[in-house]
Amino acid sequence: MRCLTAIGLMSGTSLDGVDAALVRTDGEKILSHGPGLSLTYSPELRARARDLLSRAATLSPEDPGLRRVERDLTLRHIEAVQILRQKTDTVDLIGFHGQTILHAPERRLTWQIGDAALLSRETGLPVIHDFRSADVAAGGEGAPLAPWYHAALLREHEGPVAILNIGGVANVTLVEADGSIHACDTGPGNALLDDWAFLHTGTACDVDGALARSGSVHEDILEPLLADPYFSRPAPKSLDRLTFQRAMTAVSALSPQDGAATLVAFTVEAIRRTPLPRPPAAWYVCGGGRHNPVLMEELERALPAPVLPVEKLGWNGDDLEAECFGFLAVRALRKLPLSAPTITGAPSCLTGGRLTCSGLVPPAF
Ligand SMILES: Nc1ncnc2c1ncn2[C@@H]1O[C@H](COP(=O)(O)OP(=O)(O)OP(=O)(O)O)[C@@H](O)[C@H]1O
Numbered sequence: 001m002r003c004l005t006a007i008g009l010m011s012g013t014s015l016d017g018v019d020a021a022l023v024r025t026d027g028e029k030i031l032s033h034g035p036g037l038s039l040t041y042s043p044e045l046r047a048r049a050r051d052l053l054s055r056a057a058t059l060s061p062e063d064p065g066l067r068r069v070e071r072d073l074t075l076r077h078i079e080a081v082q083i084l085r086q087k088t089d090t091v092d093l094i095g096f097h098g099q100t101i102l103h104a105p106e107r108r109l110t111w112q113i114g115d116a117a118l119l120s121r122e123t124g125l126p127v128i129h130d131f132r133s134a135d136v137a138a139g140g141e142g143a144p145l146a147p148w149y150h151a152a153l154l155r156e157h158e159g160p161v162a163i164l165n166i167g168g169v170a171n172v173t174l175v176e177a178d179g180s181i182h183a184c185d186t187g188p189g190n191a192l193l194d195d196w197a198f199l200h201t202g203t204a205c206d207v208d209g210a211l212a213r214s215g216s217v218h219e220d221i222l223e224p225l226l227a228d229p230y231f232s233r234p235a236p237k238s239l240d241r242l243t244f245q246r247a248m249t250a251v252s253a254l255s256p257q258d259g260a261a262t263l264v265a266f267t268v269e270a271i272r273r274t275p276l277p278r279p280p281a282a283w284y285v286c287g288g289g290r291h292n293p294v295l296m297e298e299l300e301r302a303l304p305a306p307v308l309p310v311e312k313l314g315w316n317g318d319d320l321e322a323e324c325f326g327f328l329a330v331r332a333l334r335k336l337p338l339s340a341p342t343i344t345g346a347p348s349c350l351t352g353g354r355l356t357c358s359g360l361v362p363p364a365f
């Protein structure tokens, strides 16, 4: 099967910006991945996008405020594509995740905003988007979708190995020695800590764990948070960015430092309790959370196996999710599965994604 060059675009739950990356693949083997880049959103756009999350359940797709956010986010994605295109000879297609504003698979709902027609028209490229709906419609969680990509990258690697993504929400993929894949969202990632840091310092995150490092964990607050039924549920399972928002109320009376330390402990303890069929021999960490040294140190303390950044595997932990959606775009085009029963709980291995070619003759790949 011919290899294609895709640009993957991911706007994650941290709402910090768009990640874009190149990947060359036939949908099964990865010939090369990277380079990538990140373009941040302005604080004003981030605030408007953040505001949609709590109102998404009652919003119409035609809501003017939502449409403006959708357009502004998409324009930033177009900029990212234009920059990345200069770093390669050809690009065949784009994998466009969009911005999740609502994820409620129990109600068969998952909503990623983004204007695929505008992206396709402005770049002149076919766009694969809407990666999660088919899985959710079939009764799956619709997330996480990175596991097929992790498994493809780990092809030559001895299992069982865990790839842990700590973004706004955290998710893990366990790839076993025989290549079988298990996955789920573990719990909060950085999102609560970001909100807490913003509230107390006005910065978008707890930079380098400065607050958390000088705080103490309040076990009396942590334990009730960990009593949430989510943590005793078997995998597969997934989360909305706001699922554990009540943790913000729980820590509200704490000092900025103690609140941050308790939220870091919440993320770490949720990861430690994740139900996996086998203990991994190592945890390789990707996503912005690996830049927080306090979070990484606490993970090392809590987990019985080595905790290492994915850079130890030669990967770029900031680009991985964007690469993943380029890879999934090629898989979608070839009708290969994006999910599986042990990944999202879908009844069978399902493909997904939709192709938009705005003003283009759909290319024969
Ligand atoms: N130097 C740093 N110190 C502390 N935290 C950091 C640092 N750099 C990045 N982060 C954290 O990483 C986050 C961004 O991570 P990432 O880009 O992986 O999230 P995302 O892709 O939006 O999330 P998701 O995987 O949930 O979709 C920031 O919001 C911040 O919390």
Ligand SMILES: CC(=O)N[C@H]1[C@@H]2OC[C@@H](O2)[C@@H](O)[C@@H]1O[C@H](C)C(=O)O
Pocket (backbone or CB within 6 Å): 012, 013, 100, 103, 110, 142, 143, 144, 145, 146, 147, 165, 167, 168, 169, 170, 171, 185, 238, 239, 321
């Ligand atoms: C609904 C949604 O957008 N989920 C994201 C989110 O961010 C991390 C975690 O929650 C994961 O389940 C997923 O993203 C990654 C890329 C995934 O699908 O694998």
